[in-house]
Amino acid sequence: xxxxxxxxxxxxxxxxxxxxxxxxxxxxxxxxxxxxxxxxxxxxxxxxxxxxxxxxxxxxxxxxxxxxxxxxxxxxxxxxxxxxxxxxxxxxxxxxxxxxxxxxx
Amino acid sequence: xxxxxxxxxxxxxxxxxxxxxxxxxxxxxxxxxxxxxxxxxxxxxxxxxxxxxxxxxxxxxxxxxxxxxxxxxxxxxxxxxxxxxxxxxxxxxxxxxxxxxxxxxxxxxxxxxxxxxxxxxxxxxxxxxxxxxxxxxxxxxxxxxxxxxxxxxxxxxxxxxxxxxxxxx
Numbered sequence: 001x002x003x004x005x006x007x008x009x010x011x012x013x014x015x016x017x018x019x020x021x022x023x024x025x026x027x028x029x030x031x032x033x034x035x036x037x038x039x040x041x042x043x044x045x046x047x048x049x050x051x052x053x054x055x056x057x058x059x060x061x062x063x064x065x066x067x068x069x070x071x072x073x074x075x076x077x078x079x080x081x082x083x084x085x086x087x088x089x090x091x092x093x094x095x096x097x098x099x100x101x102x103x104x105x
Numbered sequence: 106x107x108x109x110x111x112x113x114x115x116x117x118x119x120x121x122x123x124x125x126x127x128x129x130x131x132x133x134x135x136x137x138x139x140x141x142x143x144x145x146x147x148x149x150x151x152x153x154x155x156x157x158x159x160x161x162x163x164x165x166x167x168x169x170x171x172x173x174x175x176x177x178x179x180x181x182x183x184x185x186x187x188x189x190x191x192x193x194x195x196x197x198x199x200x201x202x203x204x205x206x207x208x209x210x211x212x213x214x215x216x217x218x219x220x221x222x223x224x225x226x227x228x229x230x231x232x233x234x235x236x237x238x239x240x241x242x243x244x245x246x247x248x249x250x251x252x253x254x255x256x257x258x259x260x261x262x263x264x265x266x267x268x269x270x271x272x273x274x
Contacts, residue, residue, distance in 0.1 A: 018238075022231070022234050022238060026231075026234055035228065038224075038228050039228060039232065042228065043232075
């Protein structure tokens with residue numbers, strides 16, 4: 001992955017965390033992967049369904065978010081729902097502290 | 106499971122059971138009665154004095170025979186009636202099944218539309234919230250950049266002035 005792609009990935013992760021936090025502050029319902037995809041595309045990020053799912057799973061592995069995951073019986077694809085920040089994710093977003101994994105402007 | 110675009114091609118199988126079977130029973134019974142009646146009549150004629158058999162038949166007249174033939178024909182008629190009833194029931198059930206399927210598909214479509222409308226409204230709200238929060242931060246970032254640029258400009262002017270002094274001196 002080139003430096004530019006790395007920065008882009010980190011910025012996208014940061015955007016996802018901010019979206020989750022802002023939804024929580026507005027007491028909106030928790031997002032699923034479909035809504036996250038729609039929001040990222042509305043914000044000008046050219047991402048596909050698989051990319052969004054992969055990025056959410058990466059954020060979970062890194063410990064920034066947690067969610068429910070299941071495999072759709074009808075389509076066979078992975079469905080992610082009830083996305084929320086963990087304590088670590090909350091700290092990064094609220095303090096706006098970028099790190100090696102996430103870029104929060 | 107029914108859904109948009111899914112078609113259940115299996116037709117309805119109507120087992121009318123007792124009702125359909127009853128018509129068959131009546132047909133067999135009535136037709137059987139006719140045959141038995143004819144047979145009994147024939148036996149009676151044979152058991153009577155055969156020589157007077159024709160006289161006996163003549164005395165009865167045509168009406169017993171007509172009645173027996175009518176019974177045999179009525180059996181067939183009843184069977185046809187039973188088939189008609191069975192077909193009508195089958196059509197009614199099939200029509201009801203298709204109506205129920207159409208209602209289910211309509212309900213599915215309306216639910217999807219409502220869900221889509223709700224999601225889109227939520228997406229617009231999220232976008233508005235994000236834009237509102239981020240625009241403020243972008244402005245702050247630009248103000249900080251402006252301050253940095255001002256400091257750079259001052260530093261360059263100071264450097265330029267020192268170089269001029271050195272050149273003259």
